[in-house]
Each structure stands twice: as structure tokens, then as C-alpha cells.
Amino acid sequence: MSIEKGKISGRQLMFMFAGFIQGSALLIDFTVGITEHQTWMVILAGLIVTIPFILSYAALAKRFPGNDLVRINDMVYGRFIGKALSLYYIFFLSMTLSFNILDVGELYVNFLMPDTPFFFLLSVFAAVIAYAVYKGIEALAKVSHLFVATSLFVTISTSLLLVDQMDFTRFQPLFELPFIKLLQGIHIMSIIPFGETIAFLMIMEHMNDTKGPARYSFFGVLVGAASLLIVSVRNTAVLGRTQTIWTSPSFQSIRLIDIGTVLTRMDFLIGIAQTMLIFFKCSIFLYALTTALSQLFGLKSYKPLVLPVAGIEVIIAATVFQSPVDHAEITQNAGIIYSAPLIYVLPPLTLLIAKIRGLPKIERSKGK
Amino acid sequence: MIYLLLVYAFIFLVNVPGLVKRKERKELVAFLVLYAIGFALGLMYALDIPIPSPMKGLQYLISDKLGLKYPQH
Numbered sequence A: 001m002s003i004e005k006g007k008i009s010g011r012q013l014m015f016m017f018a019g020f021i022q023g024s025a026l027l028i029d030f031t032v033g034i035t036e037h038q039t040w041m042v043i044l045a046g047l048i049v050t051i052p053f054i055l056s057y058a059a060l061a062k063r064f065p066g067n068d069l070v071r072i073n074d075m076v077y078g079r080f081i082g083k084a085l086s087l088y089y090i091f092f093l094s095m096t097l098s099f100n101i102l103d104v105g106e107l108y109v110n111f112l113m114p115d116t117p118f119f120f121l122l123s124v125f126a127a128v129i130a131y132a133v134y135k136g137i138e139a140l141a142k143v144s145h146l147f148v149a150t151s152l153f154v155t156i157s158t159s160l161l162l163v164d165q166m167d168f169t170r171f172q173p174l175f176e177l178p179f180i181k182l183l184q185g186i187h188i189m190s191i192i193p194f195g196e197t198i199a200f201l202m203i204m205e206h207m208n209d210t211k212g213p214a215r216y217s218f219f220g221v222l223v224g225a226a227s228l229l230i231v232s233v234r235n236t237a238v239l240g241r242t243q244t245i246w247t248s249p250s251f252q253s254i255r256l257i258d259i260g261t262v263l264t265r266m267d268f269l270i271g272i273a274q275t276m277l278i279f280f281k282c283s284i285f286l287y288a289l290t291t292a293l294s295q296l297f298g299l300k301s302y303k304p305l306v307l308p309v310a311g312i313e314v315i316i317a318a319t320v321f322q323s324p325v326d327h328a329e330i331t332q333n334a335g336i337i338y339s340a341p342l343i344y345v346l347p348p349l350t351l352l353i354a355k356i357r358g359l360p361k362i363e364r365s366k367g368k
Numbered sequence B: 001m002i003y004l005l006l007v008y009a010f011i012f013l014v015n016v017p018g019l020v021k022r023k024e025r026k027e028l029v030a031f032l033v034l035y036a037i038g039f040a041l042g043l044m045y046a047l048d049i050p051i052p053s054p055m056k057g058l059q060y061l062i063s064d065k066l067g068l069k070y071p072q073h
Helices: A010-022 A025-063 A069-077 A079-112 A118-134 A137-161 A179-202 A214-245 A249-255 A267-297 A303-319 A324-357 A361-367 B002-021 B025-046 B054-065
Strands: none
Touching: A010 A137, A010 A179, A010 A214, A010 A267, A025 A079, A025 A179, A025 A214, A025 A249, A025 A267, A025 A324, A069 A079, A069 A179, A069 A267, A069 A324, A079 A118, A079 A179, A079 A267, A079 A303, A079 A324, A079 B054, A118 A137, A118 A267, A118 A303, A137 A214, A137 A267, A179 A214, A179 A267, A179 A324, A214 A249, A249 A267, A267 A303, A267 B025, A303 B002, A303 B025, A324 B054, B002 B025
């Protein structure tokens, strides 16, 4: 039985996917240091690699309508292995949420409000996402198109204002990087912006569209990927190889906007757009995390868990990494390796086992 | 410290009376367990007691022990 009665349409799911991926626009910086001016290729390759896996999430949601990831795991793997796998997913959701809360803190402390205490920023942000999650998935879905539209407006307008500073020879030479660097870049891209959409397996059960979530997920991912691609192309065309030396190439490139000395210091636009999008992304993660925990504990509602879990996430975010260098180093290695089975192996395997065992038909007949 | 106590008092007051009134025992127990974990972590943070990082542990296991890591550039 679902623990929330909210319903979302296919179009809302599409916008949620798009906004969720756009929320990772600043996280492509993890790849920039490795893949330099070829980051745009890595984004495309990461998208191509991950699309079949995202479609497998949608296929799972379609095969098990009205069921979320925790219940699907229980049905397919049995109570004990299913619960163990669900705990693995819960750990992933918890860690990824804390990283995103940390990203907001770092964004504000490094670029927007350097004098504000770091822990205070994290706490306020977590309180806001807890409030949003408390309102339910339907409320988040209803505003998702606004986040996507704002982000697209900021991305496209800032790119247009930088056209005069773009030099497309900065993309050359192509295919210059060693294969291992490209592989690592593709691995990062396929896990961080795209693979994290595994969280939607806790949300797709609320869809009221009988056609299934596959095409909406697909188009949502395409919109999100297009945004990331525009950001990457803009940064490379404006900054060239120097983008690897900046803490945030996006902020640096936008600071170069200077239209007749009137339109300058436009970096606040990135600050506003990214705050909104990371808020949206964190809300989806917190929702997925609390509903997964509620399912695991067999609760009737996820709401009592929202505030305590948000409190725990703030402490994890404040203590999980010692420095931004530590953050980048662990994410680029252990972070993407431990989450790979959850994203690449388990969903297709679950689908395969469900097909072989004829699930969920057997479950239904058992119920009768 | 006072900030922490105020925040956790607020979280308690927002959730517990409703759960007790509706007699949702399972929800109350789950809430109290997570609440206690969160409060203990918050207290450790406020008192500057080191909190072990799960990602450091994973890095040790995956990269250092199993040797699964990309070459340094």
C-alpha cells in the first residue's frame, strides 16, 4: 500500500526529471578537472550510457504499478535480501542527499554569502526542504515546471550574453585525452547527474498516467542533459583550458559578462537558479529517503520521519568531507564506484528476475 | 548548543503530540529512534567530538583495501 496518496501527471514527471538533472549543473565541475575541454563529449557519452538504465527504472515502475523500490525489492528478492538491498539504496539516498546539502553550503560560503556561518546555511536549507517534503510529492510536482523554466532562462540568457567572448577553437584538439580519463569522466557523468534519477523509483508509483513513465522520463532526461550540455559548451568556449583552475567555471564565465558596463556581475543569476534547482533535487531525495525508510519500517506515513532525517542529513553534510578537495577526490573514486551496482546492475537484474518469475502476477494471485 | 536544544525541542513538539494522540505507536518508535540518532550526532558536532565519515570508511574499503580507483592525474 502506498504511504502517500498524491498523484502526479506524466508531464509533471518529465519536468521533475529535467529539474532534477539541471540541479547537477554545478556538479559537472567534478568532471571538468579530468576531461577539460572535452567535458561536453563526456556529458553526451554519459547520457547515452545511462539512458537504457533509466528506461529500466521506468520499465520496473510500469511492471509494478503502485509499488515503490522497497516493495519491488521485497517482491522480487524476498523479505531478507530485499530489505538488505533496500538498505543499500537508503544509504545511497542518504549520502547523496547530504552531498547536495553540502553543495548548497559550499555555493553560498564560497560565492554568495561568505560571512554567513556554514552550519547555519545548511540548517536553514534543510528546514526548507523538510517543509517542502512535508507538503507532499504533488506539491513539488506542481511547481517543477517553474524550476525548469527558470533554469533554462538563466542558462540560455547567460550563454547569449557571452557569445562575443566565445572562441570555438578552444574545443580543439578533439580526442586528445587518454582513454582512462574519458572513462572516469563518463563514469562520473553517468552516476552523478543521470544515475541519481534512481530516486524516482520512489516517486513513479504516484503517476496517474497509464501509458507508463518511460517516455516522460526519457524526454525529461533529454531536457536536463541539454541544459548541462549548454553549460559545458558555454564554459569551455569562454574559458578554454583555464576552466580547470577555477573552483566553479560557471561562476567564473558568467562574471565575464560585461554589456556596456551596465550588465555586469550576473553571477547572482546562477546563484538563484542553482539554489532553486538544488532545493528541488534535495526535496526529491529527502522524499525518496523518508518514504523508503517508512516502507522499510512498515509505517503508515513518512511525515514523522521528515524532520529527524533532515537533522541527521545536516550533520552528515557538515562532517562527511574535511575539505572541497577531499569531497572531489572521494566522489571521483569511491563515491562513483560504490553506487555503480545500484544504478547499473540491480534495476536491470530486478527486471530480469521479475520477468523470469512472472512477477507481479504471482504476487497478485497470492493476494487473492 | 542552545540552538541545537531549541531546534530539537521544536522537532519534538511538532511531531510527538500528534503521534501520541493518534496512537501511532510504530510511527512514534521510528520517530524517536531517528530523533535520538540525530540529537546524538548534533550533540557530538556541537561538542566538537569527531564524527566518523561513512565515505571515508568506504574510500578505505574500496580504494585502499580493494584497490578499486582511477589513476591519479
